[in-house]
Amino acid sequence: MDTVTHTLFGVILYRAIPKTGMDKPMTRALLLTSLVGSQIPDIDVVSQWWDSSGQYLMWHRGITHSIFLAPVWALLISLVCLLLFKTKDWRLFWIGLLAVFIHDTSDIFNAWGTGYLEPFTQQRLTFGTVPIVDLVFWVLILGGFVVTRWKRHLPTHRVFQGVWALIALHIAVQSIQGYAIYDSAKERYEQVALAADFVPWSYQVIGKAGDTVEISQATTAFGELKLLHRLPTATQADLTDLFAQNPAARTLQQWAPLVVIVDEPGRTGLYDPRFYRNGQSFLFEYIDKK
Structure with a gap:
């Protein structure tokens, strides 16, 4: 968080x-x-x-x-x-x-x-079932403060115990749906990762099959996956020079559940597709080729 x-x-x-x-x-x-x-x-x-x-x-x-x-x-x-x-x-x-x-x-x-x-x-x-910044938490907490101001006869600690219960319920609903989506996607891909969107009950499913990584969107456990991006990954690329010149790249490969490998004429690198936005991931480590 x-x-x-x-x-x-x-x-x-x-x-x-x-x-x-x-x-x-x-x-x-x-x-x-x-x-x-x-x-x-x-x-x-x-x-x-x-x-x-x-x-x-x-x-x-x-x-x-x-x-x-x-x-x-x-x-x-x-x-x-x-x-x-x-x-x-x-x-x-x-x-x-x-x-x-x-x-x-x-x-x-x-x-x-x-x-x-x-x-x-x-x-x-x-788990990837709750976004790093979850505005639902903020709304629930704000609601607790509003209730304590509006209903002054209610014990403050009881109100916020109720807020905690609602937060736990929100996490449970998000996670149950996320797990169902993740479990379903495992049948289609070799590797799967999940990343919750800022909108409640909306998730990005990142799946790798062969030399392709697909990023799809799912809204609730009952909806169909909507393909957003299909990204090629150079699984056979030699990453020896990358790891030697940019140690953070090896760390990223170890840290992320799956990565997209880039092997282009001008550079070699890898990135975490869970954070792929507007054509790039902010977790991208690479070297320029000479």
Whole structure:
């Protein structure tokens, strides 16, 4: 998910917790825990400052997003709260753990994926059933704030617990339909990947068969695939020079579920077709031929 969504998740997590009997230091610690826990896995973005070997794709959303690291993040946040607010309460650990869990788990539903099971495997876990920026989340969260203003007699934490339930329902509906589309497409292609569109219940299906990659659109699990692009891929191309001169290309091939290989007179490269827009993918690594 994008940074704004993760921040909003932290805000509504805080709002969904009943605070009866909590003193001010505890509520402040709880707010800090919810916000930091919802953001801290993305601390790996700093790795691009020193990346000189083309490994950033594997580092970003890598080990910091591992579900096995979630308790470590939660413990660190609890210790920070102890230092800043003099609060010693196990609820801060559990809320921190929940916030990190929500961040890590929500990220596996979009096309970028995460190293959810690192260090035991470097394979990216990705479902591709929810877009990275999902405006439905924003609408549901905004609706929660509107309800708390309009229906002031309703307990705030109950309203936002309801928002969380609707968010979970939205993810479930998107993912069930996405899985049905993915499962159906597997019969047509050697390799298949899914990428949710910004419009709810709309997906792009990326399938490879032989020397061709097709990008099709599906609207709901009951609709037919509509072919958008048919892309040739040079599966027999020699990529030795590409990987030697541009290490990020090897990383991209390892990171992506499938790639399109370009072998033209002027350049050799590869790109991730899940991010193919307006005739190009923003994840494209290549070298110019001499």
